[in-house]
Amino acid sequence: MPYTGEVTRGGPPAVRDLGALTITKVSVGPMDNNAYLLRSGDEQLLIDAANDAGTLIALAGDAGLATVVTTHRHADHWQALEEVVAATGAESLAHIEDAAEIPLVNRDLRDGEHITVGPATLEVIHLVGHTPGSIALLYQDPDGPPHLFTGDSLFPGGVGNTRKNKANFESLITDVEQKLFNRLPDKTWFYPGHGNDSTLGAERPHLPEWRARGW
Template identity: 85%
Template sequence: MTYTGDVTRGGEPAVRELGGLTITKVSVGEMDNNAYLLRSGGEQLLIDAANDARTLIDLVGDAGLRTVVTTHRHGDHWQALQEVVAATGAESLAHIDDAPEIPIVNRDLREGEHITVGDASLEVIHLVGHTPGSIALLYQDPQGTAHLFTGDSLFPGGVGNTRGNKANFASLINDVERKLFDRLPDDTWFYPGHGRDSTLGAERPSLPEWRARGW
């Protein structure tokens, strides 16, 4: 079945098989948060234990869970974190600037670090604005395109909510443009914290409009 990234709470996960990495996307919680289970070389990593702990634990299954990465401090992205960590023994990671607001963090992350899951490596990209410690995770597929997990910093149609704060918006749009769009090619596929996926190429023409509207 062709991967589309379309998921609904209580529905079937969407599974994407890359050469060295399997991505499983599921929608959880009343805010339809996306959680992503990555599997490579017999290891698994979860991006955002957002809600519905039993759904996430069942998704992990018997293969075990090495790591949970929380993309940012907002509570809808970590409601299931403590239960998932307790059930699996996974290490909990988040950026140092958001870690104090997240219930359990075993290791702080910083810009440019790499997190491994089996044979795959994910680069931490710090995007300041939605929260002080928001991050994206970049997987450079050796056999294909780049894959980017953006949390709530980038969606189809715009950057994340900065609640009318002009300084935060300027920081976020600048980081997203410089660290993502200026660096990565159009075929880069990105996976946001809510809703449908997109590519940088599909969104790139709208960057001037986003900047001009201020949100």
Template identity: 75%
Template structure:
């Protein structure tokens, strides 16, 4: 079946197979958080050990896990982190500006860093506004379009919640426009922290609309 990215808690994971990277998306927890297991060669990396540790550990399976990346500090994105790290021995990475509020972080990340899963590099992009240390991860498929994991910084229909804080909203929309939309082509597929996926091309026409409404 073609990958759609449509998942819900308790549904089967959605699996997308690229030439070098396999992406498995699953929804966990009462807030329907998306967790993403990336596999390149014999190596696996998890983006957001959000909840339902049994589900995540079953997904990881006997192949093991080398790395967990937490996209930001909010608790719904790391409820299973301690259990997953304890069970797998994986390193736990997060941006330095959010690390203090995440229960286990073994090393910190910054803008422009590269996190690898097997031979597949993921570029760290720092997006300030939803939280101080929110990040996205970018995989540039050498044989296809880009793949971007945006946490809660970018969704179909708008940027992440800044709870009415005008300064935070301005920071987030500026970072999203400058670091994502201005740099990356329309066919870049993005995978958010909740809900359905989209492409930058589908969302690009609405950027000014988002600025005008202020959320």
């Protein structure tokens, strides 16, 4: 089946093979959070152990997990974290500004830092506004366009919820514009914390509209 990025809780995962990196997307929990299992070489990394620990542990399988990265502090993104780490021995990573609100963080992350999964590398991009320590993870595919895991900072149709806080919205929309849209090409595929994927090119024309509406 061609990859579409459309998943439902309890349904089959969506798998995308980039050659050097394989991405497996599943939906978990009552809030339909997306979790992403990345495999490169003999290592695996999980983005957001959000819920349904049994599903995520089974997804990792015998290969296990080297790392779990939590994109931000909101509890719907780490409900399964402790159980997954206990079962796999994975190292748990989160941005330093959110780490204190997330159980079982072994290593703090900072903007511009790199995380490895086998021979593949992910760049940490700090996006302030949805939470103080929200991050996106960027994979620069050597054989194709970039791939970006945005947590709850960027979705098809807008940036993440800033709860009508004008300062937080201004921070987030500016970070998203400058660190993502101004840097990366239209073909960049992004994978959000909930719902379907999109590309920066599909969303770029709507940036002025998002800023004008204030959310």
